[in-house]
Amino acid sequence: MNKHVDMTKLARATTGAGTVDGYMPGFGNDFETEALPGALPQGQNSPQKCEYGLYAEQLSGTPFTAPRGQNERTWCYRIRPSVKHVTRFSKIDVPYWKSAPHVDDAIISLGQYRWDPVPMTSERLTFVTGMRTMTTAGDVNTQVGMAAHIYLATADMEDEWFYSADSELLIVPQDGALIIETELGVMAVEPLEIAILPRGMLFAVKLAGGPARGFVCENYGAKFALPGRGPIGANCLANSRDFKTPVAAFEDRACEGRVIIKWCGQFHETPIGHSPLDVVAWHGNYAPAKYDLRAFSPVGAILFDHPDPSIFTVLTAPSGVEGTANIDFVIFPERWLPAEHTFRPPWYHKNIMSELMGNIYGVYDAKPEGFVPGGMSLHNMMLPHGPDHDAFEKASNEPMVPVKLKDTMSFMFETRFPQHLTRFAAEEAPLQDNYVDCWEGLEKKFDGTPGIK
Numbered sequence: 197m198n199k200h201v202d203m204t205k206l207a208r209a210t211t212g213a214g215t216v217d218g219y220m221p222g223f224g225n226d227f228e229t230e231a232l233p234g235a236l237p238q239g240q241n242s243p244q245k246c247e248y249g250l251y252a253e254q255l256s257g258t259p260f261t262a263p264r265g266q267n268e269r270t271w272c273y274r275i276r277p278s279v280k281h282v283t284r285f286s287k288i289d290v291p292y293w294k295s296a297p298h299v300d301d302a303i304i305s306l307g308q309y310r311w312d313p314v315p316m317t318s319e320r321l322t323f324v325t326g327m328r329t330m331t332t333a334g335d336v337n338t339q340v341g342m343a344a345h346i347y348l349a350t351a352d353m354e355d356e357w358f359y360s361a362d363s364e365l366l367i368v369p370q371d372g373a374l375i376i377e378t379e380l381g382v383m384a385v386e387p388l389e390i391a392i393l394p395r396g397m398l399f400a401v402k403l404a405g406g407p408a409r410g411f412v413c414e415n416y417g418a419k420f421a422l423p424g425r426g427p428i429g430a431n432c433l434a435n436s437r438d439f440k441t442p443v444a445a446f447e448d449r450a451c452e453g454r455v456i457i458k459w460c461g462q463f464h465e466t467p468i469g470h471s472p473l474d475v476v477a478w479h480g481n482y483a484p485a486k487y488d489l490r491a492f493s494p495v496g497a498i499l500f501d502h503p504d505p506s507i508f509t510v511l512t513a514p515s516g517v518e519g520t521a522n523i524d525f526v527i528f529p530e531r532w533l534p535a536e537h538t539f540r541p542p543w544y545h546k547n548i549m550s551e552l553m554g555n556i557y558g559v560y561d562a563k564p565e566g567f568v569p570g571g572m573s574l575h576n577m578m579l580p581h582g583p584d585h586d587a588f589e590k591a592s593n594e595p596m597v598p599v600k601l602k603d604t605m606s607f608m609f610e611t612r613f614p615q616h617l618t619r620f621a622a623e624e625a626p627l628q629d630n631y632v633d634c635w636e637g638l639e640k641k642f643d644g645t646p647g648i649k
């Protein structure tokens with residue numbers, strides 16, 4: 197079903213100063229890279245004629261006038277301009293990929309929900325046709341909110357490329373590695389790594405080994421950024437240098453292919469007679485990146501109490517209201533728990549933000565049973581949740597010696613907006629009917645008399 201993907205197929209920039217293994221380090225850096233010598237103009241963006249007969253083209257990720265610190269754009273020097281691959285559109289159906297607003301009155305989103313992993317399939321599905329939306333929030337037309345998806349991919353995108361005009365895509369592989377060929381270069385991404393694909397950028401996803409499954413956060417709003425560290429200072433959490441952007445790679449290849457576009461929630465296709473991955477050189481700060489979640493340096497409570505999970509924010513997509521994210525991408529990695537006289541797992545709570553969680557690997561401390569790798573949970577706006585009965589009893593009685601949470605990696609897509617379940621999430625995905633029973637055993641301990649119970 198799946199063949200070996202030849203990473204050398206695209207002519208890649210040779211590894212040079214500042215690059216490691218075909219990637220350039222840094223989050224949101226102003227990069228420059230060329231796959232052929234002299235392809236990148238020096239000293240200007242728009243030469244009257246470009247080297248090699250290339251076309252110059254700008255891709256703007258922010259308005260032209262965005263403040264300098266937020267302004268993002270990339271200059272591409274390519275074999276053909278994009279107008280040669282995105283021309284006549286025909287509407288197509290990608291039935292399981294939904295966009296906000298997507299509120300089905302028959303479906304109740306108010307609740308605490310948990311799903312077993314969506315099972316792998318033998319059906320032929322690409323990264324695009326295998327996208328299954330679980331929740332949507334906000335509004336794709338006004339560029340606020342997000343969607344959370346599961347993807348199941350059993351086939352390469354062959355002579356087929358995709359871009360989302362609606363969103364930035366944060367890809368979280370859970371099972372199976374991916375080769376993501378983008379206009380700006382190629383990224384190999386495996387479970388415990390993530391990839392970030394900017395809005396408007398063409399790519400094809402190939403399978404590096406076998407079938408693949410993972411999670412996607414589709415960000416309709418402003419791009420993900422690194423959170424401020426406040427008093428933590430200049431280091432720890434996600435460090436900028438651990439984000440890797442690919443060097444330029446291009447192919448000069450005729451084919452009978454198609455480009456699929458997601459635009460305001462609709463899907464369209466357009467035929468193409470050549471590979472659009474034909475950017476020979478580029479420079480700018482609007483680029484794909486990957487990040488190894490194991491590079492995250494967690495900072496936590498080293499004496500007592502359980503801090504807010506915001507300390508584990510890898511990336512935050514701002515909403516315009518300071519401190520109120522459109523989306524926070526938070527992880528729960530391996531870490532030591534040294535806190536004294538403390539209930540160490542997450543506390544019981546209700547939250548104005550909506551918490552969509554996924555398990556990439558291992559056991560999550562608040563839910564030792566039932567929240568398994570590949571599984572998801574949703575604790576929607578202002579709906580109470582917290583440790584299950586067994587986790588509560590264990591954590592209330594465990595000796596207060598430092599312990600290491602090992603073999604664990606879960607994450608949260610947390611948005612300021614309520615998340616609405618799709619019909620797929622409510623009716624087709626393996627929803628656990630009995631999830632809320634996990635709190636059933638929490639009995640009353642209070643008997644009116646003082647003392648620890």
Ligand SMILES: O=C(O)Cc1cc(O)ccc1O
Binds near residue numbers: 503581
């Ligand atoms: O609900 C959850 O499990 C996520 C979570 C983790 C944590 O450490 C504190 C609060 C919180 O919402």
Ligand SMILES: [Fe+2]
Binds near residue numbers: 542547551575581
């Ligand atoms: Fe929570």
